Amino acid sequence: MKKLILIAIISSSFLTLSFSLYYMFTIYQSDLGIASRAEPMLSEHAERIVIISQEQGSFMMNEIQKGARTAADAHQIKIDFWGVYRSNLDELIKQIDIAIASKASGIIVEGVDHPEFDRMVKKATAKGIPVITINSDAPDSLRKSYVGSDHYQEGIIMGEYIATQLNGRGTVGVVKSMTSPGTDELRLKGLGEIFGKYPGIKLVFASADNETLQPKIQTNDILNHYPKVDAFISLPADSGESIVQAAKSRSRMKDYPIFIFDDSPQTVMLINNGLVQAGLSQHYEEMGEMSVNLMKRWLDAIQLPLDNSYFTPISIVTSTGEEETAFENHSK
Incomplete structure (x- = not known):
């Protein structure tokens, strides 16, 4: 009889311990964010x-x-x-x-x-x-x-917009990128194709010694060699402020239209403040x-x-805050 009572006590204790351990594990699992079978998570072998x-x-x-x-x-x-x-x-x-x-x-x-x-x-x-x-x-x-983006088409689209804004005439200073020569080449190819239709538009660059330096240095170099420059195109992103500062420091009597292949918050702010004429959204x-x-x-x-x-689409961004979709998404 005593033996049966002892077995019953041990069995009861074992069951209690099992439920306690299960309950503790469930809480621990929840705290770690481990999902149950009803909520599958990515395994260590997931892509x-x-x-x-x-x-x-x-x-x-x-x-x-x-x-x-x-x-x-x-x-x-x-x-x-x-x-x-x-x-x-x-x-x-x-x-x-x-x-x-x-x-x-x-x-x-x-x-x-x-x-x-x-x-x-x-x-x-x-x-x-x-x-x-x-x-x-x-x-x-x-x-x-x-x-x-199709960077060649970016050059085409921006070139058409600039030519319209300048009424087909003017000397335009080009500020190049220090880190993306391949992208620059494609954008310049597109710009060149459009400006080739406008004999009154001339593209000018910083001297060979400065063409790969900071945008502000390139802008000053262009102003030194081409004091009658009418506008600026910035190929790299996030360079608008540098160009604005350089241009303002050289001539407080003249506002230069500035066009940038970028639509970062900094560039959009410059556009809305009238310091940059247009940017380019690449989505x-x-x-x-x-x-x-x-x-x-x-x-x-x-x-x-x-x-x-x-x-992906390309859009001209202006001070209206709206984007004029210029090039729809397609594959090639």
Whole structure:
């Protein structure tokens, strides 16, 4: 009899301990945010896309990240954002190499038209990791596709707008980018095609010694060599304030129309204050969302191969606060 009572007590204690442990585990699981079977979470083997930027923390990259997160959430895939805070080819290459070593499922990166970048894309491809370029391209690499603005068309659209604003006449100073020569070349090609129709418009540049220096130095150099310049075009983003400061310091009697390939909050503020005449919107958020969607299509083998390029819309931004859509999204 005593033996049966002892067994009953032990069994009861065991059941109590089991329920207590289960209850404690449930609370612990909840505190850690571990999902139950009814709420599946991404496993450690889930697809992971790495987006790498040359300008981490910039308006452009922040907008790209917004769009990329939207697409990643919709597909329930993991996404990491890496990059450098100032354009640096060596650091960018290092980041791509780390992404390859970490066995990312796919890499989305701002392209650089450089042999080292091409070599790193080739390495990723050999490892079975697809690469998509975004915002700036590396067309000679093995990247699967490019997502972003057609920079040649940007030059066409901005050129037409400027020619209209200047009534087909004037000397226009061009401030070049220190870090994106490939993008500059395409924009200048588009500008040149349009201005070729207007013999009264002449493009001028800073001297060879200063053409790759800060925008403010380039602006001063242009004003030194072409004191009768009528307007300025800025190819790099976020340079409007530097051009405005340089122009104002040289001539308080003349306002120079300034046109910028950018629509960051700083540029929009300058436009609204009448210091910059127009900017250009490249719809970065759409770039981010589209690039992740396309990467997912590649990873799922839904679309092989991808189209060579997917161009996002381009819009002229003026002081009205409205965007005049100038170039609709299409693939090529």
